[in-house]
Every structure is written in C-alpha cells, then in structure tokens.
Amino acid sequence: MKAAPFEYARPKTVAEASVLLGRKGVNTAAIAGGQSLLPMLGLRVALIDLLVDISRLEDLKVVTRTPDSVWLGALTTHAAIEDGRTPDLFNGLMRHVAGQISYRAVRNHGTIGGSVALADPAADWPCCLLALNASVRVVGRNGVRVESIADFITGQYETTLAAGDIVMGFDIPAPASALRWGFAKVARKSGAFAHSIAIATTQSRNSRPTVVLGAAGPRARKLDATAGMIGLGETSEESLRAAIAADLETHFADQDAYQKRMHAATILRAVREMQAR
Amino acid sequence: MTAVTIELNGVKISDNVEPRQTLADFVRDRCGLTATHLGCEHGACGACTVVLDGMATRSCLQLAAMCDGRSVFTLEGLRTDPTMEVLRRHFHENHALQCGFCTPGMLVMARDILQRLSCPDDRTVRHELSGQICRCTGYANIVKAIVAAGRELSGGTEDARPHTDGNETAPLPA
Numbered sequence: 220m221k222a223a224p225f226e227y228a229r230p231k232t233v234a235e236a237s238v239l240l241g242r243k244g245v246n247t248a249a250i251a252g253g254q255s256l257l258p259m260l261g262l263r264v265a266l267i268d269l270l271v272d273i274s275r276l277e278d279l280k281v282v283t284r285t286p287d288s289v290w291l292g293a294l295t296t297h298a299a300i301e302d303g304r305t306p307d308l309f310n311g312l313m314r315h316v317a318g319q320i321s322y323r324a325v326r327n328h329g330t331i332g333g334s335v336a337l338a339d340p341a342a343d344w345p346c347c348l349l350a351l352n353a354s355v356r357v358v359g360r361n362g363v364r365v366e367s368i369a370d371f372i373t374g375q376y377e378t379t380l381a382a383g384d385i386v387m388g389f390d391i392p393a394p395a396s397a398l399r400w401g402f403a404k405v406a407r408k409s410g411a412f413a414h415s416i417a418i419a420t421t422q423s424r425n426s427r428p429t430v431v432l433g434a435a436g437p438r439a440r441k442l443d444a445t446a447g448m449i450g451l452g453e454t455s456e457e458s459l460r461a462a463i464a465a466d467l468e469t470h471f472a473d474q475d476a477y478q479k480r481m482h483a484a485t486i487l488r489a490v491r492e493m494q495a496r
Numbered sequence: 497m498t499a500v501t502i503e504l505n506g507v508k509i510s511d512n513v514e515p516r517q518t519l520a521d522f523v524r525d526r527c528g529l530t531a532t533h534l535g536c537e538h539g540a541c542g543a544c545t546v547v548l549d550g551m552a553t554r555s556c557l558q559l560a561a562m563c564d565g566r567s568v569f570t571l572e573g574l575r576t577d578p579t580m581e582v583l584r585r586h587f588h589e590n591h592a593l594q595c596g597f598c599t600p601g602m603l604v605m606a607r608d609i610l611q612r613l614s615c616p617d618d619r620t621v622r623h624e625l626s627g628q629i630c631r632c633t634g635y636a637n638i639v640k641a642i643v644a645a646g647r648e649l650s651g652g653t654e655d656a657r658p659h660t661d662g663n664e665t666a667p668l669p670a
Binding site for chain 2: 220221222223224225226227229250253254257258260261262270272274298321322323324325327328408409410
C-alpha cells in the first residue's frame with residue numbers, strides 16, 4: 220500500500236497554493252488532513268504529479284463568530300468541533316455529528332474543508348452543512364466566490380471546484396432560537412462510512428423544518444415533502460411515511476426496497492428526535 | 497527529495513525523504529523503531545497509531561514530509577510515561593493481548609482515551625476503541641484492562657459522559 224511517486228510543495232500563501240494547483244498539464248491535489256486522500260493515493264485510485272500541502276495556511280484556520288453566523292475555516296478539524304473548541308451555535312448538532320465521524324485518530328487530522336471538497340456521498344459534513352443552510356467560500360484564479368452547499372456539490376465526488384480553486388471555509392447562519400435537531404445514521408460498524416444519514420432541523424418554533432438525507436445517492440438532498448408535512452403539524456407515522464416515500468421517489472428512485480426501508484427508518488428517527496428536543 | 501526535521505521521541509532527526517514516504521515507514525525503516533506496526537496501511541486497522549503533536553494519529557495516514565518541524569512519539573518513546581506504566585501493568589494482569597500485533601496501537605490509543613476521558617466505562621471504551629482492530633478478537637480483555645487502568649488513574653468514579661454511537665440505537669422499525 221504505497222503511493223506512486225509524486226512531487227511535494229508547501230506554499231506559504233493561499234495565492235501561491237492556487238497557482239501551484241492550477242498548473243496546466245500537471246495532475247495536482249491539495250492536501251489538508253489527508254485522511255481520505257492518503258488512502259486513495261496508497262490504493263492508487265488517485266494518481267497525481269504534485270501534492271500541494273495547504274495544511275499550514277493560517278488563512279484557512281480562521282474561526283470567528285459574528286452576531287448572525289459562525290465562520291469555520293476549511294482546516295477546522297472534526298476533533299476541534301467535537302471537543303467544542305469552535306463556537307457551537309447549533310445546540311450541539313455539529314459536535315454530535317463530528318464525534319461520530321470515523322475514529323478519533325482520524326478526527327484529529329481530518330478537516331471539514333477536505334470532507335466537503337472531496338464530496339463523498341456518504342460523508343457527514345455535506346449533509347449537516349446542507350441542513351444548516353451553510354455557504355462555502357472558494358478562492359481561485361478568478362477571485363473569490365460564495366456558493367450554497369447545494370450548488371457547490373454537484374454529484375458523487377463532484378463539486379464546482381476548478382483547477383487552482385481552494386475552499387476557504389464555511390459561513391453557517393445562526394438559528395433564530397435554540398436549534399431543534401435530530402440526527403440518525405446507519406453504518407455496519409461504528410466509524411465506517413454510513414449507508415444512510417438523516418438530519419432534521421427546525422430553526423425556530425414558527426419556521427419550516429429542514430430534512431436532509433445523505434449516503435443514499437450521488438449527493439445529499441433536502442426532502443421537501445417530508446419537511447412540508449412536519450411543517451403542517453402533521454406527525455402521524457402514516458403521513459410521514461407517505462411523504463418520505465414521495466421524497467425518496469423524487470431524489471433516490473434507484474434505491475432498492477431494503478435501502479428505502481432503511482432510509483425511511485433513519486429519517487423517522489431524526490424527525491422524532493428533533494420533535495422530542 | 498524533501499528535507500525534514502522531525503522530533504522523534506524527544507530527539508531531533510533530520511533527513512531527506514521521498515514525498516510519498518509515510519511517517520510509519522519513516523519511523524520503521526529510517527529510524528529502526530519497529531513498535532509501530534503496519535497492518536492495513538490505509539487507516540482501517542489502527543496498528544500504526546502514534547502521537548503527533550500530542551494527538552493520537554495513524555502514522556500510515558501522515559507523510560513524513562508533512563511532519564517537518566513537528567513532534568512524534570512512538571510506543572518506544574512512551575516507556576516512562578506515567579499513564580503508559582499503569583496501562584502496561586493492567587494489560588499484563590488482564591492478559592490483554594494474544595499475538596501482540598495490534599498491541600502497540602491499542603496502548604497508544606488507550607493512553608489517548610484515558611487522557612481525554614477520566615475513568616471511562618466499558619461502553620465508552622468500546623466506542624473509543626472502535627478504530628483499533630484486533631484480529632485475534634481479544635477485545636474483552638483489552639477493554640477490561642483500559643477500564644481498570646482508568647479506575648486506578650482517577651481513583652474511582654466512572655465517567656458519566658453520554659455514549660454517542662449511532663449504531664447502538666433501537667432496532668430499525670419495520
């Protein structure tokens with residue numbers, strides 16, 4: 220399990236890193252925590268000429284709280300979120316999600332920016348950030364742009380990142396009052412990639428809930444029929460199951476009967492947990 | 497080749513490394529420290545766990561080049577660590593190893609668990625240890641040893657931290 224040879228560079232600024240990553244005719248990859256990229260290089264499912272180490276760029280480590288949002292720099296580790304070393308405006312949701320990603324030794328190095336940039340369909344942060352209506356800031360050769368997570372992740376391992384683009388971090392809006400949330404996932408083994416992830420959130424008493432399902436298709440999706448049903452105050456299991464079935468048909472029609480049952484179970488668990496909170 | 501200086505078990509080592517060389521290969525092949533075992537080499541088994549800048553780390557998922565200027569402790573460097581001394585005794589008394597291949601990673605991870613959580617219970621230890629694989633399946637005694645070491649180090653009361661393992665909720669509804 221040894222990676223094929225590559226060159227290594229550790230640029231001192233984001234601008235320098237962007238130039239290196241955008242070099243024409245060279246297969247490049249940015250490395251932050253490396254907890255996904257290094258296995259991929261070892262297994263040789265990723266082949267690169269140049270590895271650009273962005274793990275020490277201070278501009279990507281900024282964590283700030285404004286009155287109406289929190290900014291998490293791309294290099295924020297899962298462990299930092301798990302331990303509450305970043306501002307928790309979400310009533311513990313992000314800490315809870317972080318603590319169940321892989322294993323502690325991986326969480327010590329794996330970053331939220333790396334997770335979203337890789338866009339693994341079964342990863343936790345894309346689901347969570349989608350449920351929290353977060354936006355991502357990307358810097359590249361054409362300057363800086365801000366996109367919603369829903370627009371940024373376009374498919375399985377696919378994002379709008381172009382050559383030379385670097386994820387700077389995430390702007391996550393603060394809920395109006397204490398966030399009510401539920402989180403459920405199914406994995407064959409704790410720490411393994413999930414087969415189903417569901418997150419339900421309500422920003423305040425009067426606002427419409429958000430329900431997100433991940434690990435069920437190329438990318439996480441919001442389940443509008445289910446959220447609408449809960450928003451109407453309808454809580455009977457029968458109506459919720461009907462709405463969930465409609466959402467699964469809309470976004471994840473190719474899942475088999477077992478998978479649909481499993482997704483319905485995680486969604487229901489997340490919704491019930493949110494309602495009980 | 498990339499020039500690195502890594503502080504390994506308190507001693508600064510400077511060398512030129514191939515960019516693709518992992519920290520695990522660096523400590524084993526360049527430095528001859530073979531307590532760090534390589535099982536899967538892709539982050540699944542935990543046998544290669546070391547301490548990097550104070551954090552439990554899979555050394556197969558770090559490049560030596562990225563560890564330039566950083567501090568690494570392998571099991572060899574934790575010989576006189578107070579937590580490790582207690583753990584070692586409880587591993588011995590509980591017969592917490594069979595073939596011994598996973599043991600270095602188990603010990604380094606166990607030390608990390610006991611430094612973060614005081615006196616963890618059986619359930620918490622099992623969750624925290626879920627990234628370490630023992631192919632002899634000798635988990636029962638390993639867990640027992642870590643719980644006992646935690647009790648001794650904290651002098652009694654068990655940690656009440658809620659357990660958060662998504663796989664141990666109620667069975668799936670039909």
